[in-house]
Amino acid sequence: MLSDNGKRLPETDASGLNFEATELTLGLPGESRVTLDGGARLGSKRGFSETVDLSLGDNIDTNKLGRSQIDAQEAAKSPVSKAQVVGWPPVRGHAKRGKKSCKFVKVAVDGAPYLRKVDLQTYNSYQQLLTSLEDMFSCFTIRNYWNEKKMDQANGIEYVPTYEDKDGDWMLIGDVPWQMFVESCKRLRLMKSTEAVGLGAEAK
Amino acid sequence: MFWGSRKTINMNYFPDEVLEHVFDFITSHKDRNSVSLVCKSWYKIEKYSRQRVFLGNCYSISPERLIARFPGLKSLTLKGKPHFADFNLVPDDWGGFLYPWIKAMGKSRIGLEELKLKRMVVSDESLELLSKSFPNFKSLVLVSCEGFTTDGLAAIAANCRFLRELDLQENEVEDHRGHWLSCFPESCTSLVSLNFACLKGEINLASLERLVTRSPNLKSLRLNRAVPFDTLQRLLIRAPQLVDLGTGSYVNDPSSEAYKKFKAAIQSCNSIRSLSGFLEVAPRCMSAIYPICENLTFLNLSYAAGLQSNELTKLIQHCRKLQRLWILDCIGDKGLGVVASACKELQELRVFPSDPFDAGNAAVTEEGLVLVSAGCPKLNSLLYFCQRMTNAALITVAKNCTNFIRFRLCILDPIKPDPVTNQPLDEGFGAIVRSCKGLKRLSLSGLLTDQVFYYIGMYAKKLEMLSIAFAGDSDKGMLYVLNGCKKLRKLEIRDCPFGDAALLEDMGKYETMRSLWMSTCEVTLGACKMLAKKMPNLNIEIINENEQTESNLDDNQKVDKMYLYRTLVGHREDAPEFVWLL
Numbered sequence: 001m002l003s004d005n006g007k008r009l010p011e012t013d014a015s016g017l018n019f020e021a022t023e024l025t026l027g028l029p030g031e032s033r034v035t036l037d038g039g040a041r042l043g044s045k046r047g048f049s050e051t052v053d054l055s056l057g058d059n060i061d062t063n064k065l066g067r068s069q070i071d072a073q074e075a076a077k078s079p080v081s082k083a084q085v086v087g088w089p090p091v092r093g094h095a096k097r098g099k100k101s102c103k104f105v106k107v108a109v110d111g112a113p114y115l116r117k118v119d120l121q122t123y124n125s126y127q128q129l130l131t132s133l134e135d136m137f138s139c140f141t142i143r144n145y146w147n148e149k150k151m152d153q154a155n156g157i158e159y160v161p162t163y164e165d166k167d168g169d170w171m172l173i174g175d176v177p178w179q180m181f182v183e184s185c186k187r188l189r190l191m192k193s194t195e196a197v198g199l200g201a202e203a204k
Numbered sequence: 205m206f207w208g209s210r211k212t213i214n215m216n217y218f219p220d221e222v223l224e225h226v227f228d229f230i231t232s233h234k235d236r237n238s239v240s241l242v243c244k245s246w247y248k249i250e251k252y253s254r255q256r257v258f259l260g261n262c263y264s265i266s267p268e269r270l271i272a273r274f275p276g277l278k279s280l281t282l283k284g285k286p287h288f289a290d291f292n293l294v295p296d297d298w299g300g301f302l303y304p305w306i307k308a309m310g311k312s313r314i315g316l317e318e319l320k321l322k323r324m325v326v327s328d329e330s331l332e333l334l335s336k337s338f339p340n341f342k343s344l345v346l347v348s349c350e351g352f353t354t355d356g357l358a359a360i361a362a363n364c365r366f367l368r369e370l371d372l373q374e375n376e377v378e379d380h381r382g383h384w385l386s387c388f389p390e391s392c393t394s395l396v397s398l399n400f401a402c403l404k405g406e407i408n409l410a411s412l413e414r415l416v417t418r419s420p421n422l423k424s425l426r427l428n429r430a431v432p433f434d435t436l437q438r439l440l441i442r443a444p445q446l447v448d449l450g451t452g453s454y455v456n457d458p459s460s461e462a463y464k465k466f467k468a469a470i471q472s473c474n475s476i477r478s479l480s481g482f483l484e485v486a487p488r489c490m491s492a493i494y495p496i497c498e499n500l501t502f503l504n505l506s507y508a509a510g511l512q513s514n515e516l517t518k519l520i521q522h523c524r525k526l527q528r529l530w531i532l533d534c535i536g537d538k539g540l541g542v543v544a545s546a547c548k549e550l551q552e553l554r555v556f557p558s559d560p561f562d563a564g565n566a567a568v569t570e571e572g573l574v575l576v577s578a579g580c581p582k583l584n585s586l587l588y589f590c591q592r593m594t595n596a597a598l599i600t601v602a603k604n605c606t607n608f609i610r611f612r613l614c615i616l617d618p619i620k621p622d623p624v625t626n627q628p629l630d631e632g633f634g635a636i637v638r639s640c641k642g643l644k645r646l647s648l649s650g651l652l653t654d655q656v657f658y659y660i661g662m663y664a665k666k667l668e669m670l671s672i673a674f675a676g677d678s679d680k681g682m683l684y685v686l687n688g689c690k691k692l693r694k695l696e697i698r699d700c701p702f703g704d705a706a707l708l709e710d711m712g713k714y715e716t717m718r719s720l721w722m723s724t725c726e727v728t729l730g731a732c733k734m735l736a737k738k739m740p741n742l743n744i745e746i747i748n749e750n751e752q753t754e755s756n757l758d759d760n761q762k763v764d765k766m767y768l769y770r771t772l773v774g775h776r777e778d779a780p781e782f783v784w785l786l
Contacts, residue, residue: 087291087698088673089560089589089616090647092348092374177457179486179510 103182109137109159109190120182126174130161137190158193220245224253233258252276259283260693260718262300262324263743266773267308277309279318279343286721286767287671288696289323290348293723293765295749297780303330304778310337318343318369325349331356335363343369343397350376354405358384361392368421369397379405386411395419399426401450401481406430417442426450429483437466444472448502451481458488467492480504480530487515497522501549504530506556513567517542528552533568533589540572544579552585557616560589570597577604585610593650594622598632602639611636612647618674621651628652634659637667647671657681661688669694679706686713696721704731711739719769730759732766736786743775744768746784 103120116136123129161173165184173181173188227250230236240250255278259265262282271277284300302324309316316338326349334341341364354377360370361384385408388395395415400407407430416422416439424447427436431452440446456463476496485508500523505511511519513536520526520539526547533555535543543550553576555568570593577583577600584607593615621628629650637643637660644666648656652675660667661684668691676682682702685695686709695717703726714720714735729746736744747765775785 085618087288087293088618089557089614090291090671090673091557091560091589092290177486177488180455180457183453183455183484 103185105163105185105187107133107136107188107190110192110195112137118188120185125178126181130173133161133188133190159190160193161188162191163188220249223249227253231256255279257281261769261771262305263769263776264718264771264773267305269773271308271312271314275312275314277314278316279320280305280309280316281320281322282324283322284324286696286719287323287694288698288721288723293698295747295780295782298747298783299776299778299780300324301330301778302326303333306330306333306337310334314338315340317341318345320345320347321349322347323349325351326356327351328353328356328359332359332363335359338364340366342366343371345369345371345373346375347373348375353378354380354384354403357400358387361385361387362389365389365392366394367392368394370395371397371399371424372402373399375402377403379403381405383408385415388415390418393418394421396421397424397448398422399424399450401426401428401452401483403428403430409435413438413442419443420445422446424448424478426480427452429453433466433489434462437462437469440466440469440473444469445475446473447475448478449473449476449481450479450504451483453484454482454489454508455484455486456489457486458491463489463492471495474499476500478502478504480507482508482511485510487511490515490519493519494522498524500526502526502528506530506532506554508532509558513539521546523547525549528585530554530556532556532558534558535572536567537569537572537575540568541575541579544575547580549582550576550580551582552610553580553583554587555589556587557589560616570594573597574600574604577601581605582607584608587612587614589614589616591616592620592623593629593632594624595627595629595632595635596622596624598629599635602632602635606639606641608636608640608643610645611640611643612645612671613649614647615649618649619651628655630655630659634663637663642666645669648675649673653677654681654684657684661685664689666691668692670696672697672700674699676700676702679703679709682706683709686710692716693718695719697723697725699724701726703727707731708735711735714739714742714768715770717770719767721765721767723765725762727763727766728759729757729761729763732763732768733759733786735768740774741770741772742768743771744786745779746786748782748784 104117105120107116107118109115118129118132118136120129123132162170163173163181163185164187165171166186170189176184223246227236227239230239233256236250236254240247251274253276254274255276257270257274257277257279258281259270260283262284270280282302282305285294285298288294289298300323302321310333316334317340319334319341320343324346326346331352334344336359344360344364344367352375357370357372357377360367367388388411392415396419398415398419407428409431412431413435416425422443423445425439425443426448427439427450429452431439433453433456436451436454440449456466470492473496477499479493479496479500479502482505487510490511497519503520503523503526505516505519509532511532511534513534516531516535517539520529520543523529524546527549529543529547529550529552531554535555540555543553555572558567568588568590570590573586573588573590573593574597581604583605586608587610590613593613622632630653633646633648633652633656637646641663643664646660646664646667646669648671654677657676657680660670664670665688667689670685670689670692672695679702681700682697683706685692686706698721700722702722707722707727708731732744732746735742745767746763747767749764779785
C-alpha cells in the first residue's frame with residue numbers, strides 16, 4: 001500500500017503485524033530517532049514537511065520511509081485527523097475535557113450469543129439510543145414502553161430495554177433525564193418482554 | 205569607619221529596625237534583590253528580614269544554600285520540571301523532588317508557613333514530613349504535581365493545626381478513597397481555601413459538610429466530580445460567604461426538590477465572584493446560576509463538555525463584569541461574538557480544544573478571535589486553540605488590542621499556512637509583537653519562517669518567555685531571538701531546524717536566562733559538550749530515551765532533547781540514568 005507521499009510502505013499482513021524491527025531504512029547507521037515507547041515523533045530538518053500530506057497520521061517516522069500504519073481508508077481522510085505527534089497539540093494530557101471521555105457500555109440481549117458495546121456519549125436522547133440498538137440487533141423488536149408503539153416487527157418477540165445503574169440495580173430505561181441516565185448507566189440489557197412482568201411494562 | 209561618603213553615614217544613622225520596617229514595604233522579588241545589592245549592611249538586613257522566596261528552577265540552588273541565605277524564610281515557591289513536561293515531552297522520574305527541600309528546612313528549623321509548588325514530584329513521605337516539621341504551616345498550593353496519594357493529604361489535614369489553604373490544581377493524585385477529609389480534626393476551623401477538584405475518587409460527604417460548617421472563614425471551595433448536586437446545595441447553605449466556587453457534579457433534574465433548594469441557596473451567595481467546575485453538567489440546570497452571573501469576574505467552563513454553544517452564550521450574556529473566561533471551543537465563532545458584545549471588561553480569554561486530535565472539528569477560527577478583539581479592548585491575555593488563522597486576522601487583532609501581555613496561539617495543525625493566502629503567518633505574528641509593546645509571553649504556531657523571528661527579535665523587547673514548535677528555516681531564526689530579546693528568560697523549542705551555530709553563538713546569553721529547552725532540533729552532542737565545558741554555571745542535560753550509552757554516540761549525533769539552565773550548584777545528584785549531565 002502506498003502512503004500519500006508516494007513511497008512504498010512495507011507490507012502488513014492481514015493480522016496487522018508490522019515489520020518495523022526488520023525493516024531496511026535510509027537512516028544513518030546508529031542514528032535512531034524513534035522513541036521506544038512507539039510514540040510518533042517527527043524528525044527535524046523539515047522532515048516534517050515531507051510528510052505533511054500524510055502529516056500527523058499514526059506513527060510516522062520521517063527519517064525512515066513513511067512507515068505509517070494507517071490503512072488506505074485512513075490515508076484518504078483529512079491529513080490532519082488523528083494526529084499522533086507526541087506532545088501536540090500542547091494541551092495537558094490528564095485534563096479531561098471535551099469529548100475525550102466516552103462512555104462505552106455493554107449491551108446484552110436475551111437469547112443472543114454475544115454482546116455488543118455502544119458509546120452512550122454519541123447519543124443525545126433515548127430515541128436515538130433505541131433506534132441504534134434496533135439497528136444493531138435488527139432481528140428483534142424493542143418495545144418502546146412509554147408510547148407503546150411497536151417498531152418494525154420481524155419475529156414477533158418483544159424486548160424491554162433495561163439498564164444496570166451505579167448502585168447495581170436493574171432499571172427500566174426512560175425514567176430519568178437522558179444525561180442522568182448516561183452518568184449512571186453501567187450496562188444495558190434487552191430483556192424479553194415476557195420476563196419483564198411486574199415492571200409495568202408488560203406487553204399489552 | 206570605612207564609609208567615606210556623607211550620604212552613607214546618614215543612612216546608617218537609622219537603626220536596623222527602621223531599615224527593616226522600610227524594607228517591609230518592598231515586596232517584589234526583583235526589588236528586594238536590588239535592595240540586597242546596595243551595600244553590606246542592607247544586604248544583611250534584607251537577608252534576615254526576607255520571608256518570601258521564589259525559585260523558578262529548583263535546581264538553580266540547593267536547599268542548604270537557600271536556608272543559609274534566607275534563614276527567616278516563611279513562604280517558598282518552587283518550580284521543578286520544564287514546561288514541556290506538561291505535554292509528555294519529559295519522561296517520568298526526570299526529577300524535581302520535593303523531599304530534600306522539606307528535609308533540609310525541617311532540620312534547620314525554618315519557620316515555613318507557605319509552600320507553593322509547580323511541576324514537582326511530591327511524595328507522601330514528603331507531605332508527612334512537611335506536616336510534622338512546621339508547626340505554623342498555613343498554606344499548601346500544588347500545581348501540576350504528582351507522586352502523592354490521598355494518604356499524604358491525610359497527613360496534612362491531620363497535622364497542620366493552623367491550615368488555611370489546601371489548593372490542588374491539576375495534579376496527578378492516586379486516590380485511596382475519601383478518608384483524608386475526615387482527618388481534619390474537629391478543632392480545625394481555620395480553613396479559608398479548599399480545592400480538591402482534581403481528585404478522582406470518592407469523598408466522605410458527611411465529613412465535607414461538617415468541615416465546611418465549622419470553617420466560617422472559608423472563601424474558596426472547589427469540589428471534585430464525586431460531590432453530587434444535593435451535597436453542593438447543602439454546602440452552599442452552610443457557606444453563603446463563598447467568593448470562589450467550583451462545583452463538582454452539576455447534574456440534576458430541574459423539577460426535583462434538590463434543584464429548587466439549590467436555586468434558593470445560590471441566591472444568598474452574593475459574594476461569589478469566581479465560578480468553575482461543572483465536571484459533569486446537565487444543561488437544563490444552568491439557569492439556576494444566572495442570578496450570580498452578574499457579579500462574576502472569573503468563569504471557567506473549560507471542563508463543561510456537555511454544554512453546547514447556545515447554552516454557553518445564554519449564560520455568558522448575564523456575565524457583564526467578567527474579566528477572565530476559560531471556555532471550550534464548542535462555543536464557536538458566533539458564541540465568541542456574544543462574548544465580545546457582553547463582556548466589555550474581559551482581560552483574559554482561554555479557549556480550549558474539545559477535540560484536540562481532530563483539527564477539522566475545531567469550532568473556532570480566526571473570526572472568533574477578531575470579534576473578541578474588537579469587542580473587548582481590555583484584553584491582555586490569550587490562550588486560543590483553533591483550526592485556522594490568517595495574517596489579516598492577526599493584524600486586525602494587533603490593531604484592536606495593543607495591551608497583550610500573554611499571547612498564546614495554537615493552531616491545531618502545527619504548520620498550517622494562512623488558508624486564504626497560503627502564506628506563512630510571519631506577518632500576523634509580526635504585527636502582534638510590533639503593536640503589543642508590553643508582550644511578555646508568546647507561543648507561536650502555524651507555518652512560520654525565519655522572518656517571524658526577525659520581527660520578534662526586533663520588536664519584542666519585553667518578551668520573557670517564548671515557545672516555538674515546527675517553525676523557522678535556519679539558525680538565523682534562533683539567533684534573531686537570542687540577540688534581540690534582551691529580557692528573555694525562558695526559551696522552549698521543539699522540532700525546529702536550529703543547530704550548533706545558533707546554540708553556540710552567544711553562550712553568555714544563557715546565564716541571563718532561566719532555561720533553554722530544545723528537542724528534535726539540529727543540535728549535536730559535540731556542541732552541547734562544548735557549551736558545558738565553556739560555561740560552568742550552566743547545567744546541560746541531555747535526555748536520552750533510547751537505550752544507548754554515552755560512549756556509543758559520537759559528537760556528531762544529534763541530541764533528541766536538551767535542557768539547559770543556569771545554576772549556582774553544579775550538577776544535580778538526583779538525575780536518573782537517562783539524563784546525561786555534561
